[in-house]
Amino acid sequence: MSSSATPDSGVVTSTDGENVGANKARAEELKNQANECFKNKTYEDAIKLYTEAIELDSENAIYFANRSFAYLRQESFGYALNDAVQAIKCNPAYLKGYYRRAGAHMALGKFKLALSDLEFVAKRCPNDKDAQMKYTECNKVVKKMAFERAIAVDKVEKSLLEMCRDLESATIEVDYEGPKLEDGKVTVEFMNSLMDWYKIEKKLHKNFAYRILCDVEALFKKQPSLVDITVPDDRKFTVCGDIHGQFYDLLNIFNINGLPSETNPYLFNGDFVDRGSFSVECIFTLFGFKLLYPDHFFMSRGNHESMSMNQMYGFTGEVVAKYSQTMSEMFTMVYNWLPLCHCINDKVLVMHGGLFSKDEVSLDDLRTIERNRQPPEEGLMCELLWSDPQPQNGRAPSKRGIGIQFGPDVTKSFLAHNKLDYIIRSHEVKNDGYEVAHDGKCITVFSAPNYCDATGNLGAFITLKGNDLKPQFKTYAAVPHPKVKPMAYASTLSLLA
Incomplete structure (x- = not known):
């Protein structure tokens, strides 16, 4: 799997170029232009071009996944999630679709849903260090949240005032020259x-x-x-x-x-x-x-x-x-x-x-x-x-x-x-x-x-x-x-x- 941090280039490799069709060829051109916009961080322009590509070829998972990534960069997490879902529908074997869906879930604080997608990717890419690292990190977050919920029942909450009293008695070092x-x-x-x-x-x-x-x-x-x-x-x-x-x-x-x-x-x-x-x-x-x-x-x-x-x-x-x-x-x-x-x-x-x-x-x-x-x-x-x-x-x-x-x-x-x-x-x-x-x-x-x-x-x-x-x-x-x-x-x- 190619790096999760870049839009997919999705190069067409058909041996019979004449059968690709004018629409699909134009869609590829638009996608390539959009990828350049993405690299230049002009995400609005990238989204417009990916959208034009999708209008010409609505069955290409790459276009939806790439637009999802651009939406993520714009913090339009709902749109990003929708596009990631559509990418997976177009091609259930396309791993970047799961990566993008995980990213949208993560941005929305839905760590367990993100973990499911990252696990799917990690199992299919055992040698991809980035995929393994993301899965491991997300798993840590989910386990930490579960542990915190488990102990919250028995935990006696201190007020912030009580916490301050416990902490502010620390000695101020003699060499501290900052504001007081x-x-x-x-x-x-x-x-x-x-x-x-x-x-x-x-x-x-x-x-x-x-x-x-x-x-x-x-x-x-x-x-x-x-x-x-x-x-x-x-x-x-x-x-x-x-x-x-x-x-x-x-x-x-x-x-x-x-x-x-x-x-x-x-x-x-x-x-x-x-x-x-x-x-x-x-x-x-x-x-x-x-x-x-x-x-x-x-x-x-x-x-x-x-x-x-x-x-x-x-x-x-x-x-x-x-x-x-x-x-x-x-x-x-x-x-x-x-x-x-x-x-x-x-x-x-x-x-x-x-x-x-x-x-x-x-x-x-x-x-x-x-x-x-x-x-x-x-x-x-x-x-x-x-x-x-x-x-x-x-x-x-x-x-x-x-x-x-x-x-x-x-x-x-x-x-x-x-x-x-x-x-x-x-x-x-x-x-x-x-x-x-x-x-x-x-x-x-x-x-x-x-x-x-x-x-x-x-x-x-x-x-x-x-x-x-x-x-x-x-x-x-x-x-x-x-x-x-x-x-x-x-x-x-x-x-x-």
């Missing part, structure tokens, strides 16, 4: 020192890291699932989208727009971590500002503030490498208390993902969501974190395989029902860092430029004033960062996705 909390509290001086410390790739001492986690959890616990924000008429308010562990681009936002303060408030709209390899630096910077300005700095939960995403896409590995497994568990506890959405001046609703599979959802419904858990696979909490807009009216199954896609009519109805002006959401890479859709009523903002050092997109943030709430967009390019590649701490299984 003052009487256990975050100050402006501490935050400036912390960002400077992180710039030179130094680590915050674990005692202070534990204290920040403990204090920010206590703060989030006091907030409802929907937080109301009041912006005075003459004041600016800034909304940022996904950061994804791109610390140096986060600092660039503050350089462009000013540091957070009581007169320069911010809302960061989820997906602070994963993929980028400076996620620890991002999250402690954001948590520090939350503690410093609790009423002027806001954070919404994203779909990547979850255990399964963190295990796959790097945050758990990064925390373990820089601190400990215990601290990664503490982050999970904190993320469970992050608010799910924010409403600005009773007129603009901000959430990470999008809208809902049912009509007449009210803001009060969102306020009463029980959020202290891992994200479910359906319902309001799931859809707030995972849904995406679509250009056509109505609703459709999500391209991601979780949440829904919602059209302009759904947005219009939701806004009218709740007397809102528009929604702001994040969750999707946009070439310009933002997109205005649904007749101006659904705005996407994405703040990680050149996402994963690969996509070439701009980043953006939104500013608005309380008197008119008119969104203004500021875009910016990526800035240099130390030579640590994205996904450096990710699970080897993430390569499937």
